[in-house]
Amino acid sequence: MLINSTLSGKKELLLPIHNNRVNLFVCGPTVYDNSHIGHARTYIVFDVVARYLKHKGYSVFYLQNVTDVDDKIIQRATETDASPRLLARKFEQKYLEDMQALGVTNVSYYARASEHIPEIINQIERLIEKGYAYETETGVYFDESRFHDFGKLSHQSVEDLEKHRIEPDPTKRNPGDFSLWKKRQDGPEVTWDSPWGKGRPGWHIEDTAITENYFGAQYDIHGGAMDLIFPHHEAEIAQMEATSGKKPLVRFWMHTGFLNVNGEKMSKSLGNFTTIRDMLKKFDADSFRFFVLSSHYRSPIDFSEDALDQSKKSLERIRQAAKLIEAEIEGSPSTADVASSEKEANDPSILEARARFLDSMENDFNTPYALRAVFEMVRDINRRLNEKSISRNALIDARNLLDEFGQILGIGFSPATGSRAENSEDKTGKLIELLIDMRQKLREKKDWALADEIRNRLTEQGIVLEDAKTGGGKYSIR
RNA sequence: GCCAAGGUGGCGGAGCGGCUACGCAAAUGCCUGCAGAGCAUUACCACUCCGGUUCGAAUCCGGACCUUGGCUCCA
Structure with missing residues (x-):
């Protein structure tokens, strides 16, 4: 399959370093606050990347770091008079809950920075030995002038990078040198002993220390949002390629x-963010996943409630078709053709839908194009259901295919809500069903006046009835 | 200033040399006691601008313009 590489700017063929194994690393959160839906976009995308690679038969190890030692955590802890460690744990827990709620379930291992201090120190020592890093009164810095590939990921020259907005630490040799170890003591929980005295790691070093520990000096895919290209990922390349002498650090x-709001990047510093929790109060996770996957992962997307509403409706279309398919399968009792349903799918239209979907995913995870295949199949099935020109076998194949698609995208396409059986757990549900049954008897007697009155008065109570042809029907509580 | 990502129908959003997606919204029809929901069909021939290459360009090559982002906090 083809994957776009930021380094080359081109799509390249995925050939894993270790046979069938794909090592995937994605930059995780800095846990000092609730995550917002911009984060959610990135993590949903890589969840689908992992799902698809697994579906292809790769053994995927998806590693994510958790930055639990950081200036912002310390700052927030100081402001709120909290312990930095407990603050980090609290937001890490909330982050994991958010991911669970979004169906982001494919991370194999979360690695905390604070639990990899020995690996970090070890890597810094090797960088100093090789002459790529030096110590000053304030800390240990990477000497950018020694690493000639610096800037290759963000396509900038070292000279371009001389410009800076923040006043550099005066002890550094070059303004572009970045911190590996900070000689700071901000409290016992965020201070460790090192050959350079007490302190804590710089921002970039944890990722390469962690990936080297689990993957070695080189691995297959490194993901993150575009704002990390510089300086963060550039620094990772410098650190690891300098340490190991092996290039490239990652293949892809x-x-x-970005996820934008009114054309502007959503970010904590701009204050225009919606947390994942708040978003999920208004929309379900599947609608949000659908919204995210409706655009290509590299394109910017503009978040709005209208856009989410539209995604919700689009998703409903697929689910509605799944309902019709299911009802038709249930409704048509097993006949002679059931025996042959064991066979592989052979309906040309369904086979084509599957091929198109998978081809789209093969081409740099083109989920919008893959969704097109889903819609085209849905329309075709609907039409044939109307014409009663589809076999039970084909319907079963279609159902299975929708399940397969849903599995890859992490979206439930199968009908799940609002059925009478599910709502009949409680007494209210039973009472409503009783009314529906009574009303159905009235309808059979063609007593439309009374039947309509029952429906209207239920609607007033926020209970919306949807009659079905065969009677019964469904209801939903608003 | 340098680097990057974009600018496509009413809206969202693919495509990236010919077959001009897909979805939402719209119109018509079907279904229905009615309503809702649903389904089908149809319409919409759109690609920021100016040059060029080509039999043919939204797509390739020049050159503008605009938007957003990065340039040591960021998913």
Whole structure:
């Protein structure tokens, strides 16, 4: 399959370093606050990347770091008079809950920075030995002038990078040198002993220490959002390629586009963010996943409630078709053709839908194009259901295919809500069903006046009835 | 200033040399006691601008313009 590489700017063929194994690393959160839906976009995208690679038969190890030692955590802890460690744990827990709620379930291992301090120190020592890093009164820095590939990922020259907005630490040799170890003591929980005295790691070093520990000096895919290209990922390349002498650090750098609001990047510093929790109060996770996957992962997307509403409706279309398919399968009792349903799918239209979907995913995870295949299949099935020109076998194949698609995208396409059986757990549900049954008897007697009155008065109570042809029907509580 | 990503129908959003997606919204029809929901069909021939290459360009090559982002906090 083809994956776009930020390094080359081109799509390249995925050939894993270790046979069938794909090592995937994605930059995780800095746990000092609730995550917002911009983060959610990135993590949903890489969840689908992992799902698809697994579906292809690769053994995927998906590693994610958790930055639990950081200036912002310390700052927030100081402001709120909290312990930095407990603050980090609290937001890490909330992050994991958010991911669970979004169906982001394919991370194999979360690695905390604070639990990899020995690996970090070890890597810094090797960088100093090789002459790529030096110590000053304030810390240990990477000497950018020694690493000639610096800037290759962000396509900038070292001279371009001389410009800076933040006043550099005066002890550094070059303004572009970045911190590996900070000689700071901000409290016992965020201070460790090192050959350079007490302190804590710089921002970039944890990722390469962690990936080297689990993957070695080189691995297959590194993901993150575009804002990490510089300086973060550039620094990772410098650190690891300098340490190991092996290039490239990763085969594929994959970067997701931003989630914008009114054309502006959503970010904590701008204050225009919606947390995942708040979003999920208004929309279900599947609608949000659908919204995210409706655009290509590298394109910017503009978040709005209208856009989410539209995604919800689009998803409903697929689910509605799944309902019709299911009802038709249930409704047509097993006949002679059931025996042959064991066979592989052979309906040409369904085979084509599957091929198109998978081809789209093969081409740099083109989920919008893959969704097109889903819609085209849905329309075709609907039409044939109307014409009663589809076999039970084909319907079963279609159902299975929708399940397969749903599995890859992490979206439930199968009908799940609002059925009478599910709502009949409680007494209210039973009472409503009783009314529906009574009303159905009235309808059979063609007592439309009374039947309509029952429906209207239930609607007033927020209970919306949807009659079905055969009677019964469904209801939903608003 | 340098680097990057974009600019496509009413809206969202693919395509990236010919077959001009897909979805939402719209119109018509079907279904229905009615309503809702649903389904089908149809219409919409759109690609920021200016040059060029080509039999043919949204797509390739020049050159503008605009938007957003990065340039040591960021998914």
